[in-house]
Amino acid sequence: MTLQGRTILVTGAAKRVGHAIALCLAGEGARIIVHHRSSPAEAERALSDIRSAGGAGLVERADLSDAGEVRALVERLDRAGTPVDALVNSASIFHPTPLETVDEAQWDAFQDANLRGPFLLSTLLGLRMRSRGWGRIVNIADWSGLRPYRGYVPYCVSKGGLITLTKALARDLAPSVLVNAVAPGPVLPPPDMPAEERERAAARTLVGRWGSPGDIASAVKFVLSSTYLNGTVLCVDGGRSIA
Numbered sequence: 001m002t003l004q005g006r007t008i009l010v011t012g013a014a015k016r017v018g019h020a021i022a023l024c025l026a027g028e029g030a031r032i033i034v035h036h037r038s039s040p041a042e043a044e045r046a047l048s049d050i051r052s053a054g055g056a057g058l059v060e061r062a063d064l065s066d067a068g069e070v071r072a073l074v075e076r077l078d079r080a081g082t083p084v085d086a087l088v089n090s091a092s093i094f095h096p097t098p099l100e101t102v103d104e105a106q107w108d109a110f111q112d113a114n115l116r117g118p119f120l121l122s123t124l125l126g127l128r129m130r131s132r133g134w135g136r137i138v139n140i141a142d143w144s145g146l147r148p149y150r151g152y153v154p155y156c157v158s159k160g161g162l163i164t165l166t167k168a169l170a171r172d173l174a175p176s177v178l179v180n181a182v183a184p185g186p187v188l189p190p191p192d193m194p195a196e197e198r199e200r201a202a203a204r205t206l207v208g209r210w211g212s213p214g215d216i217a218s219a220v221k222f223v224l225s226s227t228y229l230n231g232t233v234l235c236v237d238g239g240r241s242i243a
């Protein structure tokens with residue numbers, strides 16, 4: 001199935017993994033809605049990279065942890081007559097929350113950004129896709145949503161919830177809208193991650209190295225192009241989840 005001419009909203013697309021996904025899908029001929037929250041310059045640069053490569057798209061901003069902003073984003077797209085054929089939920093927050101200091105504000109922040117935002121956006125756009133008779137949603141989860149690691153309880157729970165959301169929405173939006181998750185392993189370290197921690201993360205995969213944002217982008221392209229994957233979780237993690 002070709003993605004040519006499809007309009008795809010990629011959240012968190014100004015930078016890093018989301019940026020790689022957006023550029024990869026644009027290369028398949030899709031029109032990309034480059035979503036960002038606080039990176040307007042990077043989002044405009046991503047759009048200009050897409051255009052320089054012969055693609056098309058637009059930039060949209062929203063804080064996905066704010067339900068009002070999610071609804072306003074969908075209403076703007078409705079008013080502009082921009083039907084969204086596919087949604088890639090990649091935006092997310094990630095930082096350690098040791099059990100000794102984690103609090104309910106941190107819990108809420110993770111669930112709001114990483115789970116409630118994708119839930120609202122997927123529901124609002126998924127219903128529109130279903131009424132048009134075709135749609136795709138890909139949630140970017142994490143292998144830790146299947147096997148939690150220590151020191152990140154709210155993050156791991158948010159990603160576990162995203163995996164269950166994927167399956168629940170696949171049921172509710174069937175048969176015309178297919179909903180899947182891609183669960184990355186270590187593909188791009190946060191800029192402030194110490195070198196020893198990077199090395200430890202690589203050593204814990206079965207392949208002994210970090211992957212790349214391109215690995216995730218290729219997986220998203222594959223999942224979006226499939227006509228028969230539905231409700232699945234594709235681990236792109238160098239075997240980390242079974243190590």
Ligand SMILES: NC(=O)c1ccc[n+]([C@@H]2O[C@H](COP(=O)([O-])OP(=O)(O)OC[C@H]3O[C@@H](n4cnc5c(N)ncnc54)[C@H](OP(=O)(O)O)[C@@H]3O)[C@@H](O)[C@H]2O)c1
Binds near residue numbers: 040
């Ligand atoms: N990097 C990895 O190795 C790795 C491993 C496993 C899973 N993943 C998953 O893969 C996805 C992409 O990873 P990444 O490392 O590229 O992510 P990232 O750099 O941590 O975050 C991506 C973007 O999310 C956006 N964002 C955060 N909170 C938001 C909010 N409340 N509303 C709207 N946007 C928000 C930010 O956009 P602005 O800059 O515009 O604020 C940010 O640039 C994430 O879902 C992550 O959990 C990544």
